[in-house]
Amino acid sequence: MTQILMPALSPTMEEGKLAKWNVKEGDTVKPGDVLAEIETDKATMEFEAVDAGRVAKILVPEGSEGVKVNTPIAELRQEGEESDAPPARVPATETKSIKQGAGPRPVEMHKPVPVRTPEKAVDRAAALPEEIPSGAExxxxxxxxxxxxxxxxxxxxxxxxxxxxxxxxxxxxxxxxxxxxxxxxxxxxxxxxxxxxxxxxxxxxxxxxxxxxxxxxxxxxxxxxxxxxxxxxxxxxxxxxxxxxxxxxxxxxxxxxxxxxxxxxxxxxxxxxxxxxxxxxxxxxxxxxxxxxxxxxxxxxxxxxxxxxxxxxxxxxxxxxKLDDFVLPIGKARVIREGSGVTLVAHSISVGLIMDAAEELAKEGIEAELIDLRTLRPLDAETVIRSVKKTNRVVTVEQGWPVCSIGSEIAALVADEAFDYLDAPPSRVTGKDVPMPYAANLEKLALPSIADVVSAAKRVCYR
Amino acid sequence: MARAEATAAANPEAEFPASGRAVDSATAERQKKFYHDMLLIRRFEEKAGQLYGMGLIGGFCHLYIGQEAVVVGMQATLEPKDQVITTYRDHGHMLAAGMDPSGVMAELTGRSSGYSKGKGGSMHMFSREKNFFGGHGIVGANVPIGTGLAFANRYLRNGAVCITYFGDGAANQGQVFESFNMAALWKLPVVYVIENNQYAMGTAIRRSTAEVELFKRGSADDIPGEPVDGMDVEKVYEAGRKAVQWTREGKGPYVLEMKTYRYRGHSMSDPAKYRTREEVQQMREKHDPIDTFGARLVRNGVMRDDELKAVDREIRQTINHAAEFATDSPEPSPDELYTDVLK
CATH class of the missing domain: 3.40.50.970 (Thiamin diphosphate (ThDP)-binding fold, Pyr/PP domains)
Structure with missing residues (x-):
């Protein structure tokens, strides 16, 4: 028995929707037959059989959303196999994009695609700019x-x-x-x-x-x-x-x-x-x-x-x-969490990182103030300086390299405009000063982690 | 006009098919304007060279002397709504487009009354009013931009075409080929005018270019192209008319290779050791676009010798005024340092 696993269809895919089974239990399949259609947030892909055999069991029904990569989705019995043989796990079979000839997939415009909320509930207030009028849905x-x-x-x-x-x-x-x-x-x-x-x-x-x-x-x-x-x-x-x-x-x-x-x-x-x-x-x-x-x-x-x-x-x-015309001003950073212990500054994906780090720091009694820069040029120096004057400590976080980084700019800015307020030197958490490696473990080491942020924040707090 | 007559005598009659032919009044007017505009560029550039020598113009300054027939002939094929864009040997293009010589000269001297308030200089000038889109300092970078102007014309269905000039050096840039592909793919209204003056800075075309017949450069994308005697304003005009009509009718881009020659160095600081004095002398004496055309006008009875001289006198006055304006105008105010960075 061979287990067929949910395939990873892109470098960043972690889960997907099993949109449709093209086979049913008992069907005989040969290599290249389309077994199913898998929908990710990027594309819909056909999923082909690699081995010949009979579909013994479908483990995940069609229409299932959020199926994690490598979850067994079906069992295939190959010719001559004992019915009670223990299942062997096979990795993702070959996939190919649905041909254009089949016509573009119908697209539902203006209707938010149903998505699972991320593992960690996002702080609703953090995710919303203050420019939104009260009472908005x-x-x-x-x-x-x-x-x-x-x-x-x-x-x-x-x-x-x-x-x-x-x-x-x-x-x-x-x-x-x-x-x-x-x-x-x-x-x-x-x-x-x-x-x-x-x-x-x-x-x-x-x-x-x-x-x-x-x-x-x-x-x-x-x-x-x-x-x-x-x-x-x-x-x-x-x-x-x-x-x-x-x-x-x-x-x-x-x-x-x-x-x-x-x-x-x-x-x-x-x-x-x-x-x-x-x-x-x-x-x-x-x-x-x-x-x-x-x-x-x-x-x-x-x-x-x-x-x-x-x-x-x-x-x-x-x-x-839900507003007819929601436009935000360019050039304004936003304080997404108030705190008095240390200012953490980030943009883009690193904002998620400082939010996670802030939770860790709170457990240790450090209340971090979090700033999402949103715009990098013109940089909202005022918001950063105001926060640093309050917390007296600053850690910048980004995925870019350290030399001449956004963090370097903020450190210089803070030294220029809030030097007398600083209780510790500004600290930069950045991507490591190397080209990005391929190996999973090295890649992880090359990027800033929650632990890196927590450790930098504790260092500037002398803890 | 002794020199012009001598030049004409030195050339075989076959080079002047118009010789002796009576011209209608519209043609005569056009030809008079050709002569005027070419001479205006020549005298402007000579003056710019002088001012550079006096330290009144700084930095890079690329003179157009020798190539005047190209822009003057091409400009005459355009409607006011059409656009022009070029690289940095651009003074001639601006004057041909009808920009004020005083404003151009004042930009060369870096004064507040220059077209870019003194912030652009020789290589970076623009006129929205005259649809002149620069003046770009990076070799070849203006070619996708000109293609984009043509894209906007097609998108807006405004019937305008864009003339995109570049040199034999730029013709080897990758983005030129990228532009040709998109222009042909989307049938954009753009005429690519390659001003082949034989030298990319100091590198003769044969030393840099595998196929020196640059009009063939669009053939891989099925873009029609033809070589043109860029030292003869009437030949430029005729080829330009055909190309502009082709692209305005929605048939896509067109390539014209203008065989031309610059008398001066690449820029003012060029010792020109890469070619002989005799080569330059030969071109000036036998193929000068202004002298040969002036002689033709006299021969054909369009203008008399004294009329040519009168045109020259009037132009010299204009240019002297431009030079005075450019040297008398104040430098930009220090406040201008921080303006025009963002809108």
Whole structure:
């Protein structure tokens, strides 16, 4: 007997939905037969048999959601096998993406995809910007869907807004952020590009000069390195070089920072690279409400905005206000937890880390104040300084490298503006100063952990 | 005009098919404007070279002398709504687009009355009003941007086309090929004008380029291309008209390779050791776009010799005024350091 296990279909997949069984108990299958369709938050994939045999038992019924990777989902009896042989566990069988020929999967727009709340209940207040009017209703949705809704709302509002990038249209987005947009807006406004980052980034800049409001998606920001000249030299500087005549209203967006197990060239945090450049705005939210409100603001901004998302955060769910037009101001950090013991500052996925660390620290009697930067340029120095003057201690947390990091900038800022208030030197928790390794254990060591944050916080508290 | 006549005499009659032919008044007016605009660029650049030598212009300054026929001929094919974008040898493009010589010169001297308030300099100037989109300092980077302007034209269905100029050096940049692919794929209204002046800075084209017939560069994407004598403004105009009409009709991009020549160095600081004095002299004497065209106008009875001289006098006055304006204007206020970073 062979056990068939729930397959991992992407580097970051932990669970998925067993959408459909294409076989039933008693069916005979041969290698290549489609056994089932598995739906992840990114895609729906067909799942094929590797071995020939008879389907002895289906262990997980179709329609089951949140099936963990490596859960046994069926048993296969191979030819000549004793019926009572102990089952052997086989890893994921081959999968392939559903062919385009089968027609695009029907997409439910505007309806939040039902998602399981993360393991740890998210503090509702923490996840919501204070800009939300009281009495607003909320819906829980993933960061991915919040971003998609922001794109759709801005495209409905303004015909000059268009989305361009690799796989944004027919494929529905490499990370499914643009799901359903092609159906609603058509191929004039949702445009698949060739894999030529420098070319389409520059084309976007020209389109912005020509009166449009382009949203250029990089499949990940690792690939934007091919195009960084256009972002810095063309998008960021032309307003200045033209004495104010030109202006470049454009959004460059996509996932930034390490994903999981994709090694050095696909795991890098570019926050400080772009935050360095005058003429750019740089936004990097964590919560779904911030992602939505800030992306809408980015599209409306008359300047080039680098919008740094995070692949792992796409699938996290948070409350988002049900408001017709929810736009947040760029350039404002947010205190997501008040405390007096130490200030922890982070952005993007590291916000989740400082929230976890704060719980640990609370157990040891240290009440941390948590700041989600949300925007990296212009940096909201005021919010950080105000907090440090209160707590007298600061730890910055990010996944980027330590040298010339966001943390370096904050440490310098705090030294400049709140030196007399400090009871301990500012401390930086960052990714390690190495290219990202592939091996799971080394990768874990290369990234900041809860323990790293807790230890740094205790150090600045002299505990 | 002794020099022009001598030049004409030195050339075989076959090079001047228009010789002796009577022209209609519209053609005559166009030809007079060609002569005026080319000479305006020439005198402007000569003056810029002088001011550079006097230390009034700093940094990089790339003169267009020798290549004037290209932008003047191309500009005449455009409608006011059409856009122009180029790299950094851009003074000629700005003057051809109708930008004020005083404003351009004042930008070269880094003054507040320059087109970019003194913050852009020679390589970075723009005019929304004249649809001139720069002036870009990075070799080849303007090509995707010009393609994007064409993308916006198609998106907005405004009927405009974008002329995207670049040099033989930029033609080898990867982003040029990326742009060609997208322009052909989406049938964008863009004419790529390759100004092949034979030298990418100091590297002769044969030393940098496997296939030197650059008009073929779009052929892999099925983009039509043709070589043009870029020293003859009328040939430029005829080829340009055909290419602009092609792309305006929605047939997609077009490549024109303008065979041209720059007399001066790559920039003001170029000792030009990579070519002989004789080579430059030969081009100036036999193929100068202004002298040969002036001689043709005289021969065809479009303008008299004294009329050509009068045009020159008037232009010199304009240029002298521009130089005075550019040297008398104040430098930008220190407050300008922090303006125009963000809108």
């Amino acid at each position: 909320f819906v829980t949705m993933t960061v991915r869907d919040a971003l998609r809704d922001a794109l759709a709302e801005e495209m409905r509002r303004d015909d000059t807004v268009f989305l361009m990038g690799e796989e944004v249209a027919q494929y529905q987005g490499a990370y499914k952020v643009s799901q359903g947009l092609l159906e609603e807006f058509g191929d004039r406004r949702v445009i698949d590009t060739p894999i030529t980052e420098q070319g389409f980034a520059g084309l976007g800049v020209g389109a912005a000069f020509g009166g449009l409001r382009p949203i250029i998606e990089f499949m990940t920001f690792n690939f934007a390195m091919q195009a960084i000249d256009q972002l810095v030299n063309s998008a960021a500087k032309t307003l200045y070089m033209s004495g104010g005549q030109m202006g470049c209203p454009i959004v460059f967006r996509g996932p930034n920072g390490p994903a999981a197990r994709v090694a050095a060239q696909h795991s890098q945090d570019y926050s400080s690279w772009y935050a360095h450049v005058p003429g750019l705005k740089v936004v990097s939210p964590y919560f779904a409400a911030d992602a939505k409100g800030l992306l809408k603001a980015a599209v409306r901004d008359p300047n080039p905005v680098i919008f740094l998302e995070n692949e792992i955060v796409y699938g996290r769910s948070f409350p988002v206000p």
